[in-house]
Amino acid sequence: MKETLKPGIKYEHKFIVPQSKTVPALYPESDEFVVMPEVFATGFLVGFLEWACIKAINPHLDWPQEQTVGIHIDVSHEAATPPGLEVTATVQLIAVEGKKLVFAVEAHDSVDLISKGRHERFIISKEKFDAKLGLKKENA
Secondary structure, three states: OOOOOOOOOEEEEEEEOOHHHEHHHHOOOOHHHHOOOOOEOHHHHHHHHHHHHHHHHHHHOOOOOEEEEEEEEEEOOOOOOOOOOEEEEEEEEEEEEOOEEEEEEEEEOOOOEEEEEEEEEEEEEHHHHHHHHHHHHHHO
């Protein structure tokens, strides 16, 4: 973790929603999901917000040896976004509590506010994390 990792870091990330990020594509194995509206899926929206947070802080980490994992998400999904529209995530690091990072997050499409809330990430050592994961797989 670099000394530049401090509250106040802001980042804006843009993405055009493809058909592959709609509700039917979220779990194509699910008959229920397949017949639902073709709009930006909440699950993919969460991933998009995480992506923006990762992009915001990676320059302030010893990437890729240091990485972050999501540990908490509390966001709304306020408006439907059809494929083809551009979504913009705006994120701001609002707290650094040891290795825990807290972000204010928001997303808009070209018409509506589609999401707002809070996201927490935790800084990990990729090597140590992978080693623990390997032990978990062996003991499962």
